[in-house]
Amino acid sequence: MGKCMSQAMISKSLVFIFLVQLIAVSxxxxxxxxxxxxxxxxxxxxxxxxxxxxxxxxxxxxxxxxxxxxxxxxxxxxxxxxxxxxxxxxxxxxxxxxxxxxxxxxxxxxxxxxxxxxxxxxxxxxxxxxxxxxxxxxxxxxxxxxxxxxxxxxxxxxxxxxxxxxxxxxxxxxxxxxxxxxxxxxxxxxxxxxxxxxxxxxxxxxxxxxxxxxxxxxxxxxxxxxxxxxxxxxxxxxxxxxxxxxxxxxxxxxxxxxxxxxxxxxxxxxxxxxxxxxLPSLPQQGKSKKNQTLLLVALPLAAVILLLLCIGGIILILNRRKKYAEVLEEWEVEFGPHRFSYKDLFKATKGFKEENLLGAGGFGQVYKGLLPGSKMEIAVKKISHESRQGMREFVSEIVSMGRLRHRNLVQLLGYCRRQGELLLVYDFMPNGSLEKFLFDKTRPSLSWSQRFQVIKGVASGLLYLHEEWEQVVIHRDIKASNILLDSEFNAKVSDFGLARLYDHGSNPRTTRIVGTIGYLAPELSKTGKATVSTDMYAFGTFLLEVACGRRPLEVRSVGEIVDLFDMVLDCWKKGAILNATDPKLGSDYVAEEVELVLKLGLSCSHPEPTSRPSMRQVMRILEGDVPLQHSPDGLQASAAAVSYDDSFDNVVLSYPSISDTTGGTESASEVLL
Missing domain, CATH: 2.60.120.200 (Jelly Rolls)
Structure with a gap:
């Protein structure tokens, strides 16, 4: 009996060894x-x-x-x-x-x-x-x-x-x-x-x-x-x-x-x-072939049915093609990323119904969608021909976003054009824009650790745009409403409709002044040139916006507009810069980090372009590798010395981006001519 058991054990061992060798030998x-x-x-x-x-x-x-x-x-x-x-x-x-x-x-x-x-x-x-x-x-x-x-x-x-x-x-x-x-x-x-x-x-x-x-x-x-x-x-x-x-x-x-x-x-x-x-077999591709004998028997009957349905089918197809008709131009073949069919986007958004509307603004409407087949959640930005963004900005967004790849940029998945409509398809960001968490009283406020993580994410994305991609990308509209949050509150820079690209080492061209009032660098009024430095100015204002929970400009009383930069700088001069911190944070924050962000915001928004740090320097400052250099007195003296073009002041008065103490707000990107 012992001999039989021994032989059985040996047999099982051999089988086991064979199976291990069959599957994986290491x-x-x-x-x-x-x-x-x-x-x-x-x-x-x-x-x-x-x-x-x-x-x-x-x-x-x-x-x-x-x-x-x-x-x-x-x-x-x-x-x-x-x-x-x-x-x-x-x-x-x-x-x-x-x-x-x-x-x-x-x-x-x-x-x-x-x-x-x-x-x-x-x-x-x-x-x-x-x-x-x-x-x-x-x-x-x-x-x-x-x-x-x-x-x-x-x-x-x-x-x-x-x-x-x-x-x-x-x-x-x-x-x-x-x-x-x-x-x-x-x-x-x-x-x-x-x-x-x-x-x-x-x-x-x-x-x-x-x-x-x-x-x-x-x-x-x-x-x-x-x-x-x-x-x-x-x-x-x-x-x-x-x-x-x-x-x-x-x-x-x-x-x-x-x-x-x-x-x-x-x-x-x-x-x-x-x-x-x-080796395992691959999944079968395509449908199996039909039985040839059955096909031969059914062919005459099918021909008659198809003939009867032909006229109605042609009419239906023509109507459907008209319904989903699209536009394709030469530049799209060269530069465009994946093109979605209008039919798929129409189905994904349930016909662009009101219930799927995520938001609307001067640039059009954004709808939530679920792609048929893959069941992937998307956001579809639908721009009508009346939009102030227009074809030029649409092409800019297609060319730039279609080729950019970074974890802190909203990924442009594709696009579609149909008659007077322009549609951009993005990754869906479940938590929407950062602006809502800062200013919408119906939403819970973000903790300081979440805000600090958002700041680092935006800085990383801008570093990629300014220095790490094959060309320099100037965003030209950095602000809280253009920062989207994914399901884990990771920051994603969005809305590249105003972006401009130029080669590393070359000089940007003079263009019309675009952006949002409160975030526009003062030198734009004289040079009209958007640079990494003007992006840095807007980023500095963004830092103050996140840390203070306030908009760049606020109306306290009739005719009185309070500038966020001046308010934070005044607190710093008094030795009480933390007084500028968002009251919604209470005392639940790291004082050293908040102080660093406030001072860094002022430094990035320095009136003198040459005094602003680069985005790589900003990353090192946020990581604690290098200290800040500016003092409040130096910043105030520089601010007093900077003069603005009168026409720029007129534009500021014509296109405000402000909030008032009664809760009313007006904040929109404007194309300034």
Whole structure:
């Protein structure tokens, strides 16, 4: 009996060992996944990343502007401890990209070697979920092999179907269109978004400093010729002793599902071959074919029915086309992000009904919507042809917001034009504008910690606009009503209808004066030039607005207008600057932080443009890395010395942005001619 039990235990052990080898085998030198069932503990998933019931690693589903990650949960030792020399490594994996539509798809996927396992701070779309703005920052060290399915000229992409080698930047050091060499037929092209599984082999030789990438359709033996071979790739400064390996994928306004079917990785040797017979199957795309025999029988009857319905159908189609007719111009093809159909937006907002109206102003109405199919919440800004914003500002918002990507900017998902209507589609911000939490008595007041977090978020977004993007972006209308809050009260800068772009190092052009009274820098009356410095002035006023809970200008009595800047400066001179703090905060705030924000607000709103800090300096001040330099006496002397153009004063009187002590308010952006 003991012998039988022993044999049974051995049999069970063998079965167990076989199953473990079948699913995932790992060691200090590498691992292998023939499908990912039961592999959840060995993978670290992020974003949309998940393991399906079939055992697929799905990095993204059909979520717009989504990204997903799947990394091996343990770090891989890639350097010799004694010499620091990079160890050779090898990997092979099978992937597939299934686009949602025939004419548009997501941005692709990448195999990544990263110093960080958690790269959730990265951005989707063209950044593939591995970088926040196109290049590594801080502690980030990333080597990636990208399988890119959208051409982004900003990043130097050669086409919309290529493989590239990226080292700490999405501007590839080498890239090539996707193909493989067949011994009989020669070079054969592959389409990454075909939906068909493909196998990739990546090998790095530290001795030769050579990185090879090979690709072929699944089932085709590994081609002898490399698709991409880059010599003299010294990764010693990028790869640390311990790194994480895995995958990242992203979608933009158009989407794809990105799958990994199997994966093998090895140090100091060739990666183990995947067992193709054990890989999970991909979901079926499209509808199944109809029974041909039934079709032949039903065809005559169907023809008669179609003939009878033809006239009515044509009329109905023409009417529907007229109802949902849109406009498309040449500039939209070149600059525009994803274009939504008017039909989808009409359904999403329930026909732009009053119950879905989020707000209205001089620039039009904003409606809440739920996209059919994806069930994604959106905000649709509907601008009529009578709007003061007009086509020029609409184009500006399309061009700038359609390409900007930052966690503290409201993401423009797409747009639509129909007859006299212009429509912009944004991420939906559940908590609306910051202005409502500051001035709407029906809403609870934000705590100081929430306000301070909002301030830091807005500063981070403006730093990206002013210094970190490929061009300088001047917002020209920074104020509380243009700061939106997501479900966790994170700040998002919105409304780029007045934005202007120019190249780094060049001078901005003179334009008409635009913005909101109370936030306009005094030098605008003389130069008419919007610069990062004029944005800084508005940001300073915004800081005072948030800390004091007051508008830039207030009417205390008939003919008396109190300037917020002067009020806070007067408190500072008296040694009681905290008296300017919003009374709704009570005593529940950090005095040092409030004092810092008030003084920083005055410094940013300094009458002399050259005395204002840059946004990068502001970030360092908010983090406590550098002190403030201005004194109240110096600020007051500068303010007294600044003179304004008489015509500017007339404009101020004609277009006020004020609140009065009786509770009535008037605050709107004005295009000032």
């Amino acid at each position: 060691s200090e030198d590498g691992f292998i996944f023939n499908g990912f069932k039961g592999a959840g503990a060995k993978l670290s998933l992020g974003g949309l990343g998940e393991i399906t019931s079939e055992g697929l690693l799905r990095l993204t589903n059909y979520t717009k502007e989504g990204m997903g990650h799947g990394f091996y949960s343990m770090p891989i030792h890639l350097k010799k401890s004694s010499s620091g020399i990079i160890l050779p490594f090898s990997t092979t994996f099978v992937f597939a990209i299934q686009p949602k539509g025939e004419d548009a798809n997501g941005h692709g996927l990448a195999f990544a070697i990263s110093s960080l396992k958690d790269i959730s701070e990265a951005m989707p779309s063209q950044y593939l979920g591995i970088f926040s703005n196109g290049s590594a920052k801080g502690e980030e060290h990333i080597v990636a092999i990208e399988f890119d399915t959208v051409q982004n000229l900003d990043l130097g992409d050669i086409d919309d179907n290529h493989v590239g080698i990226d080292i700490n930047s999405l501007k590839s050091v080498n890239s090539t269109p996707v193909s493989y060499v067949d011994d009989k037929d020669g070079v054969l092209n592959l389409t990454l978004v075909s939906g068909n599984p493909m196998q990739v082999w990546i090998d790095y030789s530290a001795m030769d400093m050579k990185l090879d990438v090979v690709i072929s359709p699944l089932g085709v033996p590994k081609p002898k010729h490399s698709l991409l071979s880059t010599k003299l790739v010294n990764l010693s400064t990028v790869i640390l002793d311990d790194m994480y390996v895995g995958f990242s994928a992203s979608n933009g306004a158009a989407t794809s599902s990105h799958y990994i079917l199997g994966w093998s990785f090895s140090i100091n040797g060739k990666a183990q071959d995947l067992d193709i017979s054990q």
